[in-house]
Amino acid sequence: MTTVWIPYCGPAPAPGDWRWNLDPVLLLVLALAAVLIGWRLRGGQRVAGLAAIAVLFVGFVSPLCALSSALFAARTVHHVLLVAVAAPLLAWAMPVRRVGPLTLATAVQAVVFWSWHAPGLYSAALSNDGVYWLMQLSLLASSVWFWVGVRNASAPSAVGHLLIAMVAMGFVGALLTFAEQPLYAPHMLTTAAFGMTPLEDQQAAGLIMWAPAAAIYLIAALVRLGSWIGPDRPVARVDQAT
Structure with missing residues (x-):
């Protein structure tokens, strides 16, 4: 008997x-969050907070939501937007405060991300709305914790932990890219309409994690490193009289 997967974002759409x-509840939550951010925050924090809401809108309201029911690669884009774009924007919008050891936040973020990409837990999230939202909220919360820690840490510590996070993301991507068989049951029958086999869809998802997603952490590390080193100072020239 074939299992019909109907995730939160609805059944897999046809191309086009x-x-x-x-979802009125989701739209209300996003609207209230945008109003609260616009009311309570100022300057760069307000911009970052509203930008984060815009990213969440793209992930959960735009057609990307439905497409992620069909393609694991689209689901990966959705998760990357969540953990590597919306989360750092929210971290920047939050007031500076101590949030515990950055090493712990880095480990928790990695474990949460790895766990939800285990085939069993992933399938559970696409078959139950409660589990789906547990996945999304835990991914976002653990990533915000990590990015707040990066923001507050010294430059050497931030750079080191960003590189660890990059490796953690790339490791999952490499596993998916080189897997010899498709692992995710919800996408076994939904990729053909888009001209992909389930394995090709999974490999595309792995490449997204391995390259552009991991690169976000590398770019953030380079930015922190650059701000730590500072701009090159011009060398004063001494003109000697002849």
Whole structure:
């Protein structure tokens, strides 16, 4: 008997079916969050907070939500937007405060990300709305914790932990890229309409994690390193009289 997967974002769409998710509860939560950010925050923090809400809108409301029911690669883009774009924006919008050891935050973020990409837990999230939102909220919360820690840490510590996070993301991507068989049951019957086999879809997802997603952490590390070293100072020239 074939299992029919109906995740939170709805059944897998056909190519060209640009279906938006108009869940009124979700739209209300995002709208209230945007109003609260606009009211309570100022300057760069307000911009970062509203930008984070915009990223969440793309992930959960735009057609990307429905497409992620069909393609694991789209789901990967969704998760990357969550943990590597929305999360650092939210971390920047938050007031500076101590949040515990950065090493612990880095480990928790990695374990949460790895766990939800285990085939069993992933399938559970796509078959139950409660588990789905547990996945999304735990991914976002653990990543915000990590990015707040990076923001507050010294430059050497931030750079080191960003590189660890990069390796952790790339490790999952490499495993998916080189897996010899498809691992995710919810996408076994949904990729053909998009001209991909389940294995090709999984490999595309792995490459997204391995290259552009991991590169975000590398770029952040280079930015922190550059701010630590500082700009090159011009060398004063001494003109000697002849």
